[in-house]
Amino acid sequence: MLVALAGGVGAGRFLRGLVRIYPAEQLVAIVNTGDDLRMHGLAISPDLDSVTYTLAGRADSERGWGLAGETWNVRDALVRLGEPGWFGLGDRDIATHLYRTRRLAEGATLSQVTAELCGRMGVAAHLLPMSDDRVETRVEVDGRDGPTDLSFQEWWVGRQAREPVREVRFEGVGGARPAPGVLDALAAADGILVCPSNPVVSIAPILAVPGVVEAVQAATCGKVAVTPIVAGAPVRGMADKLLPAWEVEVSARGVAGLYADLVDAFVLDLLDADQAEDVTALGLRAVVAPTIMHTVEDAAALAKTALSAL
Amino acid sequence: MLVALAGGVGAGRFLRGLVRIYPAEQLVAIVNTGDDLRMHGLAISPDLDSVTYTLAGRADSERGWGLAGETWNVRDALVRLGEPGWFGLGDRDIATHLYRTRRLAEGATLSQVTAELCGRMGVAAHLLPMSDDRVETRVEVDGRDGPTDLSFQEWWVGRQAREPVREVRFEGVGGARPAPGVLDALAAADGILVCPSNPVVSIAPILAVPGVVEAVQAATCGKVAVTPIVAGAPVRGMADKLLPAWEVEVSARGVAGLYADLVDAFVLDLLDADQAEDVTALGLRAVVAPTIMHTVEDAAALAKTALSAL
Secondary structure, three states: OEEEEEEOOOHHHHHHHHHOOHHHHHEEEEEEOOOOEEEOEEEEEEEHHHHHHHHHEEEOOOOOOOOOOOOHHHHHHHHHHHOOOOOOOOOHHHHHHHHHHHHHHOOOOHHHHHHHHHHHOOOEEEEEOOEEHHHHEEEEEEOOHHHHHHHEHHHHHHHOOOOEEEEEEOOOOOOOOOOOOHHHHHOOOOOEHHHHHHHHHHEEEEEEHHHHHOOOOOOOOOOEOOOEEEEOEOOOOHHHHHHHHHOOOOOOOHHHHHHOOOEEEEEEEEHHHHHHHHHHOOOOOEEEEEEOOOOOHHHHHHHHHHHHOO | OEEEEEEOHHHHHHHHHHHHHHOHHHHHEEEEEOOOOEEEEEEEEEHHHHHHHHHHOEEOOOOOOEEEEOHHHHHHHHHHHOOOOOOOHHHHHHHHHHHHHHHHHHOOOOHHHHHHHHHHHHHEEEEEEEEOOOOOOEEEEEEEEEEEEEEHHHHHHOOOOOOOOOEEEOOOOOHHEEEOOOOHHHOOOOOEEEOOOOHHHOOOOOOOHHOOHHHHHHHEEEEEEOEEEEEEEEOOHHHHHHHHOOOOOHHHHHHHHHOOOOOOOOEEEEHHHHHHHHHHHHHHHHHEOOOOOHHOOOHHHHHHHHHHHO
């Protein structure tokens, strides 16, 4: 069994490649829920949905998020009613959120709902939220009138990550328990993969759930991280706006430094081959390979590289 | 001030005509909520929405329910997820339900939410739910395996009113209180109108809320009902399937009989002029006029007839 720590779209693409070369039923993905939000009363789990949609082959690859062939009629009608429209809720996506919201209201856990949604969308991999408890990623930014505290999505989507981030915190994480299956999967893993996701707001919240870092460190299997940064810039998303808040260089070696105590190998891009030495100096095995996933075949090749590095 | 007792589409059309000849701000419509339902976790109030959409000029007049220019992408995606799709939820309609559901979850009453939705849709008339308390219209039908108890919508929409109805009941109505403003409006009314709505499942639930019948009867203003039945058949809907459950003839005079203790005048169609005598025999003033509303001008003319009859 393989266990992956996963954020949203980047993780989804990588895992879609992985299940081309590895049985999906034997893959457990532990997914960030720090970005989850309530909007229009709907329970939205952006990273869980991104991974689910991508593994189901239904993600919109051009837009980079949400479902292919999406429409926006509900959102437009909500805006017409005077409701906020900044969060991109597509009509088909809303069906997912309606299902999740109803099931949670009925008393189901996020883990249960996630398994149900995967089953209904034909996703064979096991997706686990990092926790069934509420954890909320919040950022403190330099606002016009001094420091301003925002939910991650308010800043990321609502303000398009305009203001520099001073601090990131994971509200509620101290009291959060790993979702059922998370620690067991890590203990039984034949390999642990850290997906090419945002280290600060996708991977760090998972690691912040009490017990997770210890479980990863205690696992005796091979552990590999794949860089989300190529040539000093994130492949997608805005990690470049978040790494500086932690005084981490926006580079492959910068991210490798964050994972130095966690994994034993780090995959970095051909374009960053000159950083291999720095990665090695951190005590990690450096694996230089193409990491940009234009196609699912690219993703499968990257997954193969990562598996070999285990 | 005029007060109307209203069901859904038929009432909406009539009231849309009424506000052409009477100031909307001085109209209070008390609307049936017995058909309200939860579906996919959404709080749906079909009659309130029909009247609101019609008064806002946004109803789909061809289909006869819902919003004009509607699409069905959320519903299709829900069906793809394995959820039931029998209740016609359009994408724009869902925006209304999302708003209502969120506000109710925040603790707002249905009255408050209704006023907010009217305001946001530019409806100047005052729509009041008959009650902020839950009342559920249920029907007992002759099923294949004996009597079957169904919610009104399950039978009406889900089974397309196939099975004959043996009994109609308004669950919870005994403990329901009239919504704020209902009794005051009836007491202060300069005229009370019973809209051309289904007598059994639209008007009767309103009258079943404790205190409403008494308030209508105590009002000293003129009171007029408009027939929903023309030439022995409902103008729209399926009143013909429900009146027999109460052993009422499917005719203008049959409906007039139901309202004999409530109003002092009854508007029946030209096509039913031969029933005027029977209506008079019930102690009601019979007003014979065109009642079919093809256009808003027809509706305004019918409203004028009803106002004159006050």
